[in-house]
Amino acid sequence: MDLSIVIPLYNEDESLPELAAWIERVMQANNYSYEVIMVDDGSNDNSWNVIESLREQNNNIRGIKFQRNYGKSAALNEGFKAAKGDVVITMDADMQDSPDEIPELRKMIIEDGYDIVSGWKKVRYDNTITKNIPSKLFNAAASKTSGIKLHDFNCGLKAYKNKVVKSIEVYGEMHRYIPVLAKWAGFKKVTEKVVEHRPRKYGVTKFGWNRFINGFLDLISILFVGxxxxxxxxxxxxxxxxxxxxxxxxxxxxxxxxxxxxKFNMTDRPIFYVGLISIVIGTQLFLAGFLGELIARNSADRNNYLIEKKLGI
Incomplete structure (x- = not known):
C-alpha cells in the first residue's frame, strides 16, 4: 500500500465528508493505493455516524472510535498501529490542512529518502496574539533544546516512513514531539516543507493556554526520558x-x-543548615537514581533496541 492517511478528530462531523472527497480525488489523480484511518477521539457529535457512512461509500476508509476523549496523542498512536502504507501521512480533520500537499510529501519520503517531513505553515490565517506568540516561543524552545531545526513542531500535516511510526510510542501530549521521539529512536533524516494553511471553515479551535504550558512540560520530560x-x-x-x-x-x-x-555554636550559623539540607537532598537524589536504576534494569523493554539491518543472521 502506498499511503496511510491518519486523521485524528474530535467533533468534526461537518468537515469529514468534504475532506474525504478531497482526499479521494487526490488519490485517484495520482493512482495511489491507500487507506484513510479516521480516529474518533470520543466525539459527542455525529462524527462516528459520518465515518460509518463514508465507509459504506469508500472501502479505503477505516475508523477507530474511542469510548471517551483521550487526546490527540492517543488517537495518533492507535492510527500508527493500524497503518499499513509505506508512507504514513497525518493531517487534521478541520480542513485547514490541504490534501493537495500529499503527493509532494510522499515524494520527499520515497525519492529524497527522508524519514520525516514536517509541514510548516509559514503563512497562517489564525495569526492572533494569543496563539501566534506562544507558538513562536514554543517552537523556538523546542528547536533549541532538541537540536531539530523545525519552524512548526505542532503542524498536524506530516509524512513518515512506516518504520518510523512503528518504532515510537506517542502518549500524553507528545504528538508535538514526534520528530524528537523519532530522533531518539535513531531516525535523523528530518526536514520540513512549507505547506498551505487554509482558513478555518468548520468548527472552533481547540488551542488553549493549558496546551502551551503542557507543551513545555512535555518537552522537558521527553528530553530527559530520551x-x-x-x-x-x-x-x-x-x-x-x-x-x-x-x-x-x-x-x-x-x-x-x-x-x-x-567561639561559636555551629547550629547558630545559617551555613550549618545549608550543609544539612545539602546532605539530605544529596542523599535523596542518590537514592532516587538507585531506585530508578533498579526499575530500569528490571523493566520488560530494558533491551528493546531498534535494529536497522541484519546480515547472515
Whole structure:
C-alpha cells in the first residue's frame, strides 16, 4: 500500500465528508493505493455516524472510535498501529490542512529518502496574539533544546516512513514531539516543507493556554526520558553526589573552625543548615537514581533496541 492517511478528530462531523472527497480525488489523480484511518477521539457529535457512512461509500476508509476523549496523542498512536502504507501521512480533520500537499510529501519520503517531513505553515490565517506568540516561543524552545531545526513542531500535516511510526510510542501530549521521539529512536533524516494553511471553515479551535504550558512540560520530560531512561543513575546519582559533597564540605569547615576557635555554636550559623539540607537532598537524589536504576534494569523493554539491518543472521 502506498499511503496511510491518519486523521485524528474530535467533533468534526461537518468537515469529514468534504475532506474525504478531497482526499479521494487526490488519490485517484495520482493512482495511489491507500487507506484513510479516521480516529474518533470520543466525539459527542455525529462524527462516528459520518465515518460509518463514508465507509459504506469508500472501502479505503477505516475508523477507530474511542469510548471517551483521550487526546490527540492517543488517537495518533492507535492510527500508527493500524497503518499499513509505506508512507504514513497525518493531517487534521478541520480542513485547514490541504490534501493537495500529499503527493509532494510522499515524494520527499520515497525519492529524497527522508524519514520525516514536517509541514510548516509559514503563512497562517489564525495569526492572533494569543496563539501566534506562544507558538513562536514554543517552537523556538523546542528547536533549541532538541537540536531539530523545525519552524512548526505542532503542524498536524506530516509524512513518515512506516518504520518510523512503528518504532515510537506517542502518549500524553507528545504528538508535538514526534520528530524528537523519532530522533531518539535513531531516525535523523528530518526536514520540513512549507505547506498551505487554509482558513478555518468548520468548527472552533481547540488551542488553549493549558496546551502551551503542557507543551513545555512535555518537552522537558521527553528530553530527559530520551537521554536517561535506561541510565537514571547517571543524572540523579551524579547530582546527588555533588550536592552531598558540598554539604559534607560545609560541615567539615564548620567542625574545623569550631575546634580551632571554640567561639561559636555551629547550629547558630545559617551555613550549618545549608550543609544539612545539602546532605539530605544529596542523599535523596542518590537514592532516587538507585531506585530508578533498579526499575530500569528490571523493566520488560530494558533491551528493546531498534535494529536497522541484519546480515547472515
Amino acid at each position: 537521554k536517561f531512561s535506561k541510565k537514571p543513575m547517571h543524572v540523579f546519582g551524579l547530582w546527588g553526589t555533588v550536592v552531598f559533597f558540598i554539604g559534607t564540605c560545609i560541615w567539615i569547615y564548620l567542625a574545623i573552625t569550631k575546634f580551632a576557635f571554640e
